[in-house]
Amino acid sequence: MCDKDSEQDIQAYLSSSSRLNRRDFNKLLALGTLAAGFPQFASAADVVESNVFVATPDGTADCYFVRPASGKHPSVLMWPDIKGLRPAFKAMAKRLASAGYAVLVLNPFYRDVKGLALPAGVEFPSEEAWKILRGYRAKLTPDAVVRDARACFAYLDKQPEVSKKRGAAAMGYCMSGSFVMRAAAAMPERIKAIASFHGGGLATSEPDSPHLTIPQSTAAVLHAIAENDDKKDPQMKQLLREAYSRAKLPAEIEVYAGTLHGWCPPDSKAYNDVQAEKAWSRTFALFDKALNQHSK
Template sequence: MCDNDIHQGLVEDWRLSRRAFVATGMVAGIATAAHAADNVVEKDVTITTPDGTCDAALFYPAGKGTWPTVLVWPDIMGLRPVFRDMARRLSAEGYVVLVPNPFYRSKHAPVVEGAFDFNNAEARKTLFGYRAAMTDEGVEKDATAYLAFLDAQKQTAKGKKAGVQGYCMGGPLSFHTGAAVPNRIGAIATFHGGGLVTDTPASPHLLIPKTKAAYLICVAKNDDAREPKSKDVLKDALKAAGRPGTVEVYPGDHGWTVPGSQVYDQAAAERAWAALAAFYKANLV
């Protein structure tokens, strides 16, 4: 879980504070996404799941052809403009991308509009309440429905493996996705994933043997400082399961890859993006 000890301060929608981001040179990746907009089709879609109807955003390259698919699990603040921008950028690189509203059981996206202050206990409680409504079983049913939806799209290259990537709480959700549809998911990527290793029987790292995917696990430096043994547990779990993977601690703090966060680190975020691009190129075949 992404708690207040990790997620400090204010998180803003970069679109609402664009002048500040431009002034500090923090829009490189999002500017790339903006330039890619003409080459990407974006649609708001709804997906039927066992628990209801999920609102989501679908992206695919313009023109004729088929491409591998990627499911993107957002962080605790859910589907919002910055994740649409990130998905658009990814799609422009040759992928059919789906970003669901993980909190559809509770509220239509965006569940957070504008700035969000993690120091506000009441606001934090609301978000964590949305997360609590998502059981592990429910997440895996959702993931199965999302992949089925993607495979029903004519733009999807069904003969190629699919990828899944998650941010913050999306890290564990990505592990659950790999376990839910192991024959479909060929690559699992996480960025400052929260709670990948716990001391409970439900720890996400215990799902690794149920998957058939390669892993890219990008750890925030302050997450590693809090739980320095977790990276080694993950490495050992990958080795024991015979799953290829990289576990690396990045110089950014928790949230460093998402523009709008006070801890957004452009250089580290771009390095992580480059690693993701190479990872998918090697594994979504």
């Protein structure tokens, strides 16, 4: 998962590589030239986007909601990584919406801050950034995560663009990889697919390990694991496979070769476009089968 060791791995990788490892996503976005650097995020479909507020038991969460301009669609809740809600995740949500989904991206740190997670002038990674983010993260207990999930899906189910008759999905990155598992276990009647990307701590020896919630879930699963995360915790994937097998749930659990923690968001220093595109293709396949085909 995201920690100082992961950042050191990324820095070592960037130092030893002569190829371009990080394109300036936010700069391209600001210049209006995103399609030139990231054509996969240039949505051709007609979508509607808005910044919205969702009432939760713990306060009011600021979120980004994007959906197709017409029709009713399956809903997807997307949790960002530890760096929070930002332009890269809005672009990712927009890409998903263009494929026919109503997508809500939650600011996971709304209890402490609205908008960007870090104040101006504080760069990630740094000691100051870690101190701030760890303080935010400490409030995201399993119970808090489930409360947020219920509130977000309650919001989504009230939207005219959402089909409540069709299954819903959840996506998580880094710290939020475990969040989707807890949400699926808490809402088995609603959440029919979950996908996590470079998620950490998904299966541990702790009594509250996320993988212990699997028997309560009915969701089909994709866990896309970073190669360097797997080297640090090679048992996680096996524990996950055994748990899903016992629960008789379809689960695609794969270590993505050559990837570093954080390789999916396009603004990450570890972004791996080839493997990120593979993860997108597997996500689309999972959602199509779990949310679309079963309802036809």
